[in-house]
Amino acid sequence: MNQVPSSQSNDALSEQMQAWKEQLPRCADQVLGLAKQKSATSAELSIGASRGLSVNARMGEVETVEFNQDQSLSLTVYKGQRKGHVSVTDLTDKALEQAVEMALAFAEHTAEDPFAGLASAELMAKSWQDPELYYPKPFDVEQLVDLSLACESVGREDSRITNSDGAGFHASERTTLYANSHGFQGQLWGTNYSASCVLIAGEGDQMQRDYWYDSQRQWDLLSSPEAIGQKAAERTLMRMNPQKISTRKVPVLFAAEIASGLLGHLMGAISGGSLYRNASFLKDRLGKQLFPEFVSVFENPHLKAGVASAPFDQEGVATRDNIFVADGVLQQYMLGSYSARKLGLETTANAGGARNLRVSSTGESYEQMLQTLGTGLLVTELMGQGVNMVTGDYSRGAAGYWVENGVIQYPVHEITIAGNLQDMFKNILAIGSDVDTRGNTQTGSILIEEMSIAGA
């Protein structure tokens, strides 16, 4: 059941990608064959291989040029219900044989776990559409150097930009293969291009730093170096002369680029691993109203050229459009086969997480969201890890802007915002249409009715 899709045009592959396309499936067959021969009950593996070029320029000069090329194989074997795993970067015959033996040796020592094992054979993806993730372009050092220099130069045009942490362009291509002893094998390949610029305004103890970036599968869709440099400069200059506001309770608007973090906490709390470990503040909340009725949270793993599109999950299970939250009610957890068996449920094809996660919007533009906020805090940066997934308690460092009557008044810094995620979810007032499309989790800005600010 070799399921490497033939619809993807092979002549478009780079020379190295072509080599990996031929070599990785052979390597997978060889390792699974060895595992079987050495009496593994079942086995599964993933192989990742990538190559890339990163260029960074700073203060008008190229600063670093980095070439990377990596490959690694992770193998899990089962002897009955016992499990062992290895991860290696050396894919020579001798190293692979040794890897299989070591994995099996570990499986002699781990305990019988009745829930261990592959996902069921009948759930394996059987055929799929090409997700169209691969848009090759020859790596060109000179071009990336010129673009990085141009980007930083635009960013530094304003004399109030006093320093720079550089601008960079990155190009990479990656292939991943998953295979298991059910006979499933699937390989995907994709490209990624990104650009970023980090600038500093002010001097001495008045320095502020901010940045902007873009990330795309297709080179042609990447923002221009000028646009990135300019946005980085605007954001940095806006932060100058910040104030510390006093301790109080206020409405808080999470800017789109950080609002995805809130969805991350939701997904962490409904993921099988935290649920069966009793480590989630959302345990036993299936079918309960977590959000206002206008909130839906769903994934579309089959988007063409999507950031995280894949026809099968990290266990080979066919992915599907999942709706996690509808009308504000938690519809289902996010499960792989192991946590599903632990919880007495079916896998939701989320081994490896959610893919192209989206949140419904209440339709307001960024400006309208500021109007809806009225008077309160717009948060554009969060710092630290103060989120307790067991209790939902949330307390993080923040920076942003004080807003009055929908108009930004001045930058705010050195404060914390705190609350409990269950209350924060329940008290969402609006979700903007100003969606940040750069990441796997895409949402507009999110307005929360009230949080505690600790400040001056």
Next chain:
Amino acid sequence: MIEQVSRELLLPGQVDINQLDHFLAEAMGPGIDFADLYFQQSMSESWVLEEGIVKDAGYSADRGVGVRSVSGEKTGFSYSGDISGLAISQAAEAARSIVRQGKSGKVEALRKVDFKPLYVPDNPILALSSEEKLAILQQADTIARETDSRVKEVTASLSANFEQVLVVASDGTLAADIRPLVRVNVSVIVEQNGRKERGAAGAGGRYSLKTLMDKSLAESAAKEAVRQALVNLEAVDAPAGNMPVVLGSGWPGVLLHEAVGHGLEGDFNRKGSSAFSGRIGEQVASSLCTIVDDGTIADRRGSLSVDDEGTPTQNTTLIENGRLVGYMQDKMNARLMNQSVTGNGRRESFAHLPMPRMTNTYMLPGEHNPEELIASVKKGIYAVNFGGGQVDITSGKFVFSASEAYLIEDGKVTAPIKGATLIGNGPETMQKVSMVGNDLRLDDGVGVCGKDGQSVPVGVGQPSLKIDELTVGGTGQ
């Protein structure tokens, strides 16, 4: 040690140690003034227990060589997972393409770097049998559950890493290091009347798993995790606002790591992007503060006999009686700033560029009994354990999140409070250190520091400290 490491790293790919100057010459090329090769082999093993059984165990191995070519402030970098003559030459050609004009630098004759080994050069993984490793975790589980009936979940993990590195550089450096690193972590969830809380603790260092077993580190971690979780079961909402904060000794030294340490790394200061840039000689902390970065403490998690550029580590004074006296440097930034190297050139692996990083960063002890610090506070908080922290080195803003903290009322420690994030400005906060305890303690050996996407093991430490005013990010009054 060089012989043993070369045998492991070079021999399989038929690379001769006497050829290395030839590969360095290839990485030099026109306009290149410095080059180095970093060979590394890393082997790790991990065992994980949850729900009373060891469910998973595994091994990972990685090896390769990184080639760096430097021209002034420019760096070209390439690496290969294949340690062979051909692969090194190809990587060298890519790395030196950063510049194409100018005088070719010279490769000095390679000389062995002298240093004192700070840890035993044995593979820590092999020091115990699989049965013994299982027993350590099982015992941690048993102890955690026996300590208190409210313990509902126990997760324990044991990991060991064995790393061998060989560095050669065009300045004549030839150094090898063999680095063991082990760690145990225990995390528990306790439940009482429907309320759940978590506690976590761990310990480790640069020694073998046998040492970890002999020191009973897993048992101590299990007891400590349960203690913390039970404290949190009683926690009330943390206050919000500015107030005096007393920090306990040991792991709360993460304050220094964030508020001061990162800002004193050479690269940020060369570029002028740190809140501490250009402030050598200035009073940047209260005169009670003397802060060092010390990579030379035997067996510590943050220690290195030589750094990843082959420079022996040292005990570097960063702040002396509040005055800024030194930065942490790697070779490139030391040269560009015309300062001495300090043995802080570190990298996550052969596939990453080295940069100035901390080792074990801590504050020297003061004169007060810790009780005096608490007695001096009318209303404030006493924070003794932290999750982690983060800093914006440019504005100096730092945060760190408490995982165990208490209210101080009228000079006495009272109710435990829920985890709150503390936020401040590094240079300002350090000026507000008004009392320093006599109880210096280093952390238990679990620290990981991230910078530019690279993770390295580090240590922190401090005596108890009183900070007159810091913003506490709670939800209460």
